[in-house]
Amino acid sequence: MGAIWVIAELNGDGSLARISMEAATLARSLAASSGFDASGIVVAADPAPAAAELAAYLPRVVTVSEPEAAGNAWASVAAERASSVIGRDPAAVVIVGSGPDGRDIAGALSALTDLGILVNATGVAWTDAGPSVEMSVFGGKLITTSTFSARGGIVTIRPNTVAAEPAAGPGAIERASPASALTLPRVAVLERVEEAGAAAPIEEARIIVSGGRGVGSTQGFDLVASVAAALGGAVGATRAAVDAGWIPYAQQIGQTGKIVKPELYLALGISGAIQHKVGMQTAGTIVAINRDPDAPIAEFADLLVVGDLFEVVPALLVALGSRTG
Amino acid sequence: MHIVVLTKPVPDPAAAAERLGPDLRLDRAASPAVVNANDEYALEAALKLTEAFGGEITLLTMAPAGGSDTMRKALAMGATRGILVADPALAGSDTRSTSVVLAATLGDLAYDLVLAGADTSDGGGGVVPAAVATLLRLPYLGNAAKIEPDPAAGRVRVRSFTPIGFDLLEAPMPALIVCTQALGEPRYPSLKGIMAARSKEIATRTLGDIGVDAAAVGGAVASTRVVETRKPPARGATTMVRGTAAEGADAIVAFLAERRII
Ligand SMILES: Cc1cc2nc3c(=O)[nH]c(=O)nc-3n(C[C@H](O)[C@H](O)[C@H](O)COP(=O)(O)OP(=O)(O)OC[C@H]3O[C@@H](n4cnc5c(N)ncnc54)[C@H](O)[C@@H]3O)c2cc1C
Ligand SMILES: Nc1ncnc2c1ncn2[C@@H]1O[C@H](COP(=O)(O)O)[C@@H](O)[C@H]1O
Numbered sequence: 001m002g003a004i005w006v007i008a009e010l011n012g013d014g015s016l017a018r019i020s021m022e023a024a025t026l027a028r029s030l031a032a033s034s035g036f037d038a039s040g041i042v043v044a045a046d047p048a049p050a051a052a053e054l055a056a057y058l059p060r061v062v063t064v065s066e067p068e069a070a071g072n073a074w075a076s077v078a079a080e081r082a083s084s085v086i087g088r089d090p091a092a093v094v095i096v097g098s099g100p101d102g103r104d105i106a107g108a109l110s111a112l113t114d115l116g117i118l119v120n121a122t123g124v125a126w127t128d129a130g131p132s133v134e135m136s137v138f139g140g141k142l143i144t145t146s147t148f149s150a151r152g153g154i155v156t157i158r159p160n161t162v163a164a165e166p167a168a169g170p171g172a173i174e175r176a177s178p179a180s181a182l183t184l185p186r187v188a189v190l191e192r193v194e195e196a197g198a199a200a201p202i203e204e205a206r207i208i209v210s211g212g213r214g215v216g217s218t219q220g221f222d223l224v225a226s227v228a229a230a231l232g233g234a235v236g237a238t239r240a241a242v243d244a245g246w247i248p249y250a251q252q253i254g255q256t257g258k259i260v261k262p263e264l265y266l267a268l269g270i271s272g273a274i275q276h277k278v279g280m281q282t283a284g285t286i287v288a289i290n291r292d293p294d295a296p297i298a299e300f301a302d303l304l305v306v307g308d309l310f311e312v313v314p315a316l317l318v319a320l321g322s323r324t325g
Numbered sequence: 326m327h328i329v330v331l332t333k334p335v336p337d338p339a340a341a342a343e344r345l346g347p348d349l350r351l352d353r354a355a356s357p358a359v360v361n362a363n364d365e366y367a368l369e370a371a372l373k374l375t376e377a378f379g380g381e382i383t384l385l386t387m388a389p390a391g392g393s394d395t396m397r398k399a400l401a402m403g404a405t406r407g408i409l410v411a412d413p414a415l416a417g418s419d420t421r422s423t424s425v426v427l428a429a430t431l432g433d434l435a436y437d438l439v440l441a442g443a444d445t446s447d448g449g450g451g452v453v454p455a456a457v458a459t460l461l462r463l464p465y466l467g468n469a470a471k472i473e474p475d476p477a478a479g480r481v482r483v484r485s486f487t488p489i490g491f492d493l494l495e496a497p498m499p500a501l502i503v504c505t506q507a508l509g510e511p512r513y514p515s516l517k518g519i520m521a522a523r524s525k526e527i528a529t530r531t532l533g534d535i536g537v538d539a540a541a542v543g544g545a546v547a548s549t550r551v552v553e554t555r556k557p558p559a560r561g562a563t564t565m566v567r568g569t570a571a572e573g574a575d576a577i578v579a580f581l582a583e584r585r586i587i
Contacts, residue, residue, distance in 0.1 A: 119450020
């Protein structure tokens with residue numbers, strides 16, 4: 001029987017990343033349609049905590065205790081260990097996230113196993129030809145559906161491709177003991193630095209409140225953050241705001257930043273340049289506050305409030321507050 | 326130091342004219358080509374490094390023969406030379422073929438660092454660099470915000486973004502590093518640079534030159550294929566609200582409530 005695999009990605013504290021819960025949910029539903037087995041693989045110095053979490057989603061989880069995964073860059077270590085669990089199976093389907101770890105795993109695993117890769121999936125269904133993968137290309141202008149020639153392959157999925165949903169009962173956890181030493185060169189992690197104010201990954205957010213040059217300053221972004229807090233959302237930004245040093249690059253949305261697809265995108269003082277638009281135009285609802293009615297964002301926002309954000313935003317906070325309070 | 330920068334020509338996203346041809350492959354004639362924006366960050370990083378440590382920069386591109394036009398712009402920014410791998414058999418290549426070809430070409434070069442972009446704007450998923458590094462058994466350092474080589478010690482340190490901050494990574498050279506925008510704004514080519522680029526060398530290599538079997542790569546053995554395309558649903562018309570700040574705020578709340586977002 002064929003196999004569908006999820007390679008677990010981990011948070012800094014060793015817990016399971018949310019994207020892997022989504023990947024596991026997807027793997028389970030593909031297994032139900034195909035009759036394939038769905039399994040997870042956890043590679044870590046101490047895989048137990050993440051394995052227990054992953055087993056809530058999948059009937060079977062294979063753990064590899066790998067001490068080298070701790071003090072070294074993780075992805076190539078994980079890819080090499082995962083490749084020996086998966087073996088040389090051209091029909092194997094492997095699902096990982098489309099973020100940095102998932103990409104690194106996908107690239108390395110492809111080189112190790114010869115499996116092809118379909119990237120940035122926004123939807124995956126099972127067909128006679130194996131997984132059929134939808135992705136949004138050319139800045140959201142086109143949706144393509146692709147398949148693997150060999151039926152099997154690696155799929156990187158965007159956050160929120162499916163909603164994570166645990167299985168009825170927990171799966172079995174088994175241990176794999178690698179027979180051989182790692183062959184890929186290790187990259188030492190000399191230091192792990194946590195930065196204050198590091199925000200939740202914006203790709204996963206249901207609501208994004210984003211600020212542009214019009215926000216004007218770091219203090220202006222405090223205002224953006226209060227709207228985000230009031231709506232239960234995350235803070236995003238344009239490159240202009242990132243270049244000005246008002247907000248970290250991790251929050252940048254667009255061609256050279258993140259691609260996001262939240263339910264709501266609230267754009268404050270953002271013109272809507274094409275390089276920004278390609279990162280957010282597939283959002284469910286786009287609302288903009290801009291004092292220029294002719295800004296390009298007027299072309300693709302659902303609602304544009306023409307006005308000074310420093311007047312409209314405080315009023316919005318009051319209006320939102322009186323609603324919930 | 327000798328730095329190889331992996332650069333790919335892509336349809337200019339600013340022209341917004343990208344499309345697939347009837348064969349469901351990228352229609353390169355439909356859109357003007359530019360150097361992939363993320364690769365310009367890698368090139369800028371390479372230029373700063375060679376300014377600080379001395380050395381040369383080789384651009385490596387796998388693309389159809391027309392790819393040399395876009396390479397000229399990158400040469401004008403200051404790269405030393407280019408290598409263009411172009412072969413009719415490469416049409417329709419998947420990420421696997423691309424990685425195999427780039428790795429085989431690198432295999433004939435001596436270098437300290439290979440720098441790559443985070444992903445390509447024409448649908449790439451940022452997977453090629455890790456595949457190339459793995460094929461060549463090179464140390465792989467992703468998400469670079471800062472690159473600090475120590476040529477005497479033969480090592481490189483990289484500040485690599487993580488979801489919670491950054492990791493300080495260290496590896497022996499040669500190594501492959503994926504660059505981010507945080508490394509700095511790419512420079513504009515100077516007039517002098519543009520003039521100089523005209524006479525810089527772009528060596529063209531075929532599959533035969535790099536020792537890759539034409540039957541092992543390209544569209545004929547592609548591991549993936551596009552079977553269908555559709556346009557996303559069109560966005561509705563824009564509602565425009567003018568008035569006082571309070572009216573604007575109320576309009577937003579009402580709109581979000583109506584759509585059941587709040
Ligand atoms: C290769 C390349 C890659 C790029 N990648 C990205 C990317 O990934 N992401 C990205 O965002 N950009 C990117 N850009 C930059 C992009 O072209 C734009 O320059 C940028 O998005 C503009 O940001 P902005 O909308 O904040 O600023 P502006 O274009 O300056 O717009 C500011 C807007 O704020 C409005 N405004 C000002 N003050 C107020 C106020 N008080 N109240 C209300 N409205 C106000 C103005 O009317 C204006 O519309 C890239 C550019 C290039 C060349
Ligand atoms: N055809 C190519 N020629 C040269 N470099 C490439 C090519 N394809 C990908 N790359 C490099 O790999 C990076 C990631 O590409 P991708 O995996 O296609 O998103 C790019 O930013 C380039 O640095």
